[in-house]
Amino acid sequence: MILCAGESLIDMVPQDGMFRPLPGGAVYNTAIALGRLGRQTGYLWPISRDPFGKVILRPLAEAGVITDLCPRTDRLTTLALVTLTNGEARYSFYDEGSAGRMLRPDDVGPLPGTVSAIFTGGISLVPDPCGATIESLIAQHHDRLPVMLDPNIRPFFITDAEAYRARLSRMMPMADIVKLSADDLDWLYPDMPAEDAAARILATGPRLVLLTGGEAGARAIWAGEPVHAPAIRTQVSDTIGAGDTFNAGVLASLDAQGLLTKDGLAGLGADQIRAALTQGAQAAAVTVSRPGANPPWAHEMPS
Structure with a gap:
């Protein structure tokens, strides 16, 4: 089971001059x-008992995601007010004292033996106590379980850039796969070419550093020659959830190939990486073709 540990929230998405509440959050x-x-997927994040908590739980259940590890709380659900400029999403967060932000280590029980990999990232890594809790979870399990990390950096959400950079500098070496967008690289390494920045990260321990660039497609920096997969052409409705869906496509491909293990990732070849990047791009193309974060079902993917 791939365990996704990190934020859920309600995206308030513009529609006909008003805002439509849709469940979201990168992880x-x-x-x-x-x-x-x-x-087979599990989810770990506090879920509020407020009405939005039910909105968040419903799609998880419909997708067959296991939520047994999610603590329930009376704290309120995080809200993200979305504005769109030429289809690009920007966010304002209402998060102080929210259900997820207050996640503490004693809210996280022992991981079941069925957990085979962990995915994390997003704004759940920024504030404490939740950021420290997720970092601790990865520190406890990264020696045994493969980890994929996508910081999905939102600069306007970060109040202490130095502390957040320090957290990422501790967490990226614990990850087997690190995914970074062009915006992430601009924030982390503003004066460094993308592939040089990726090589620097790779040298700290990950097996793969994935770079995404929208229409430019995706690249993988690893021990061999860089691998590239083009973006899939489609009519873009908006980009909400595109990178998140790309991550899922990559993980799903590696899992289906039997490679989402420590040994499997250590022995990856270019063709296997290209297949994973391609599935990530295909999944993301479906998501951007329709409003909001609405990832594809298996039957909607190219055969």
């Missing part, structure tokens, strides 16, 4: 996408 979106793609 949550990846969990939904993995479940829809037919992979």
Whole structure:
């Protein structure tokens, strides 16, 4: 089971001059996408008992995602007010004292033996106590379980950039796969070419550093020659959840190939990496073709 540990929230998405509440959150979106793609998936994040908590739980159940590890709380659900500029999403967060932000280590029980990999990232890594809790979870399990990390950096959410950079500098070496967008690289390494930045990260321990660039497609920096997969052309509705769905496509491909293990990732070849990047791009193309974070089901993917 691939365990997705990180934020869920309600995206308030503009529609006809008003805002439509849709469940979202970077790690949550990846969990939904993995479940829809037919992979055994678990989710770990506090779920509020407020009405939005039910909205968040419903798609998880529909996608077959296991939520046994999610603590329930009376704290409120995080809200993200979305604005769209030429289809690109920007966010304002209402998060102080929220259900997820207050996640503490004693809220996280022992991981069941069925957990075979962990995915994490997003804004869940930024504030404490939840950021420290997720970092501790990865520190406890990364020696045994493969980890994929997508920081999905939102600069306007970060109040202490130095502390967050320090957290990422501790967490990236614990990950087997690190995914970074062009925006992430601009924030982390503003004066460094993308592949040089990726090589620097790779040298700290990950097996794969994945670079995504929208229409430019995706690249993998690893021990061999860089691997590239083009973006899939489609009519873009908006980009909400695109990167999250890409992550799910990559993980689903590696899992289906039997490679989402420590040994499997250590022995990856270029063709296997290209297949994973391609499935990530295909899944993301479906998501951007329709409003909101609405990842594809397995039957909607190219055969």
